[in-house]
Amino acid sequence: MLHLKKLSKDFAGKPLFTNISWHLKKGERVGLVGENGAGKSTLMRIIAGEVESTSGEIQIARGGTVGYLPQDGIVAKGQPLFAEVMTALSELQEIESEIAQLTARLERESHDAPGHDQLLDRFGHLQEEFRLKGGYSMESEVGNVLTGLGFSPADWEKECGEFSGGWQMRIALAKLLLKKPNVLLLDEPTNHLDIEARNWLEGYLQGYPYSVMLVSHDRFFLDQVCSRIAEVWNHDISDYHCNYSRYLVLREERVSALRDAKKRQDEEVEKIEDFISRFRYKTDKAALVQSRIKQLEKIERIVLPPERKKIRFSFPTPPKSGKTVMELTNVTKAYGSNVVLDGIDFTVESGERIALVGHNGAGKSTLMRVMANADVTSGSVKDGHNVIKDYFAQDQAQELDASRSAYDELLADAPFDMVPQLRDILGAFLFSGDDIHKKVAVLSGGERNRLALAKLLLRPSNLLLMDEPTNHLDLFSKEVLLEALKNFPGTVVFVSHDRHFIDGLATRVVEVGGGKLESFYGDYEYYLEKTSGMAPSSATDGGGRLTPSPAEQKKTESSDSDAGGDRLSRQQQREQDKQRQKEERARERKQTELEQKIAVKEGELAELEQAMAAPDFFSDHEAARLAGERHAQLTEEIASLYQAWESA
Numbered sequence: 001m002l003h004l005k006k007l008s009k010d011f012a013g014k015p016l017f018t019n020i021s022w023h024l025k026k027g028e029r030v031g032l033v034g035e036n037g038a039g040k041s042t043l044m045r046i047i048a049g050e051v052e053s054t055s056g057e058i059q060i061a062r063g064g065t066v067g068y069l070p071q072d073g074i075v076a077k078g079q080p081l082f083a084e085v086m087t088a089l090s091e092l093q094e095i096e097s098e099i100a101q102l103t104a105r106l107e108r109e110s111h112d113a114p115g116h117d118q119l120l121d122r123f124g125h126l127q128e129e130f131r132l133k134g135g136y137s138m139e140s141e142v143g144n145v146l147t148g149l150g151f152s153p154a155d156w157e158k159e160c161g162e163f164s165g166g167w168q169m170r171i172a173l174a175k176l177l178l179k180k181p182n183v184l185l186l187d188e189p190t191n192h193l194d195i196e197a198r199n200w201l202e203g204y205l206q207g208y209p210y211s212v213m214l215v216s217h218d219r220f221f222l223d224q225v226c227s228r229i230a231e232v233w234n235h236d237i238s239d240y241h242c243n244y245s246r247y248l249v250l251r252e253e254r255v256s257a258l259r260d261a262k263k264r265q266d267e268e269v270e271k272i273e274d275f276i277s278r279f280r281y282k283t284d285k286a287a288l289v290q291s292r293i294k295q296l297e298k299i300e301r302i303v304l305p306p307e308r309k310k311i312r313f314s315f316p317t318p319p320k321s322g323k324t325v326m327e328l329t330n331v332t333k334a335y336g337s338n339v340v341l342d343g344i345d346f347t348v349e350s351g352e353r354i355a356l357v358g359h360n361g362a363g364k365s366t367l368m369r370v371m372a373n374a375d376v377t378s379g380s381v382k383d384g385h386n387v388i389k390d391y392f393a394q395d396q397a398q399e400l401d402a403s404r405s406a407y408d409e410l411l412a413d414a415p416f417d418m419v420p421q422l423r424d425i426l427g428a429f430l431f432s433g434d435d436i437h438k439k440v441a442v443l444s445g446g447e448r449n450r451l452a453l454a455k456l457l458l459r460p461s462n463l464l465l466m467d468e469p470t471n472h473l474d475l476f477s478k479e480v481l482l483e484a485l486k487n488f489p490g491t492v493v494f495v496s497h498d499r500h501f502i503d504g505l506a507t508r509v510v511e512v513g514g515g516k517l518e519s520f521y522g523d524y525e526y527y528l529e530k531t532s533g534m535a536p537s538s539a540t541d542g543g544g545r546l547t548p549s550p551a552e553q554k555k556t557e558s559s560d561s562d563a564g565g566d567r568l569s570r571q572q573q574r575e576q577d578k579q580r581q582k583e584e585r586a587r588e589r590k591q592t593e594l595e596q597k598i599a600v601k602e603g604e605l606a607e608l609e610q611a612m613a614a615p616d617f618f619s620d621h622e623a624a625r626l627a628g629e630r631h632a633q634l635t636e637e638i639a640s641l642y643q644a645w646e647s648a
Helices: 040-048 081-108 116-132 135-148 165-179 195-206 219-225 244-279 283-298 364-373 406-413 416-428 433-437 445-457 475-486 499-505 524-531 550-561 564-612 621-647
Strands: 002-011 014-024 029-033 055-060 066-069 183-187 211-215 228-233 236-240 324-335 338-349 353-357 378-383 389-392 463-467 491-495 508-513 516-520 538-540 546-548
Touching: 002 040, 014 040, 014 236, 029 040, 029 219, 029 244, 040 066, 040 183, 040 211, 066 165, 081 116, 081 135, 081 165, 116 135, 135 165, 135 195, 165 183, 165 195, 195 219, 195 499, 211 219, 219 244, 219 475, 219 499, 228 244, 236 244, 244 283, 324 364, 338 364, 338 491, 338 516, 353 364, 353 499, 353 524, 364 389, 364 463, 364 491, 389 445, 406 416, 406 433, 406 445, 416 433, 416 445, 445 475, 475 499, 499 524, 508 524, 516 524, 564 621
Parallel strands: 029 211, 029 228, 066 183, 183 211, 353 491, 353 508, 389 463, 463 491
Antiparallel strands: 002 014, 002 055, 228 236, 324 338, 324 378, 508 516, 538 546
16 A cells, blocks of 8 residues: 655664655554654655655555545644534545536436437446445544544534634644544544544554554553554654554564674674784784675674663652542532533542543543642632642643743752752653753653653652643653652642543542543443443533533433432442452452562572582582472472462
């Protein structure tokens, strides 16, 4: 479908990639990965025809089409939403228009008029083409795509210019999906999608009939959609025919093998160079020296991929809080006539990691602000004993002072005893050397978010309220943040649209919608299992905000008026959920204990084997016999522990 032949691209004399030869087959779904600045977006733009390559050529199958969705910058206006998206099916609309014209002519003209048979033939041909290309279902398909991407029927007649930037990109994505290009190029398509729209897009791309190449910082999305990973590094592309999780394993194995091979090669080169330098000026060795020089020239040097820079940090150990960290009682939060939270009760207990989920506009960020600032229309928000909270807002990066440098921004909020550690903290978040003196105004979105996260390390807090902390972070930085939060001994309440991040962190999922909350004690998979088959809880109103659906209103009304039987059933469900969570924690504790025992036994075995490797060890036959018995015993114990660990 697509073939790159010796493709090269230079910027200001520096190569971005060199002599790339790469092939994309029909129906393949490829994830394009690599460090920021490696050239992923540039490669896509070259394939899309928006940027010229320095050399090489691109071959696309005859009749093939390419569609490209950039990260941002697309704006549609002047037409209602539905009509704008329908323009993606302009070919079908033209056929439909010609069929209408032919119908009118055939109605006017007599059957024996000159050219009547040709008109009939053309009419029949167009009708068949229209049918085969899905013309009779095109309005339905447009509706399905718009609904999947989060637009409600109430939005369909809304003028496109009224939609904000994130919704503009959804409009562009909808048009591109409906065009069905043979090569679909998507650069961060999930950036502006909530979790429901991401789930829908996953399913759509899994069934896409042509080729897909995408860049994404959403690991779960890559795993679900892509069956091949293409890594851009060292001016080239390396292929891995697997999903993203498997790619991480294979890449590490490959890099490890490369390191070993390079080490052997460096040793060999050093020997050859040493021979040349020793005998270069000895006439009786001249032939041998020349032979070694030629041998050295023929060696193809192994190049290692650059070490990936990662955020490396852990949250400061906070003081202990009471068992109940926060309690919201009968809380209502309204903006004018728009009631976002309606008489909710919500309790957060120490050590919980709670994910807030729901449609865009359902009230997740409002709930976070209520928890952070206790700004409510009615009801009460009570912090538990010794609770120290820190709030990371969705737009936290916008709160930074653009006139300050990265260092000064951290210094402005740092307690006196933390000042000596500021450079270390900035270094942990990839601000090194002169980077710490960069003005906030010139930092990228990712750099700003990292700086805002770094500020969380200035004061030890035992309750972290984090609204979209992974925005603008790359895959590797997200992974390190996830590990840091897993090891955080306090309590976390967070919002994220990243499935992998939620799955890896959440011990409880709280669905926000229709002004109410519903808790599910488990991870996101458990939440999906419990809510599968349920109707969507909300829909967008004309302003892009979400309002309760009739089904949800009915559910809310009934939940207020149901008799004790329903409440008892819900109480039983909660008890079952709590029991399941308790069992899960017990299982995790057992696994941790077994892992610690395995580590101790393996350490003993390694020490014993090191002692047994000594040249004179077996001279003492009795000691050797006892060591052999201990070795056998340790090996058996470790095997038994591994078996218990696998069972757990």
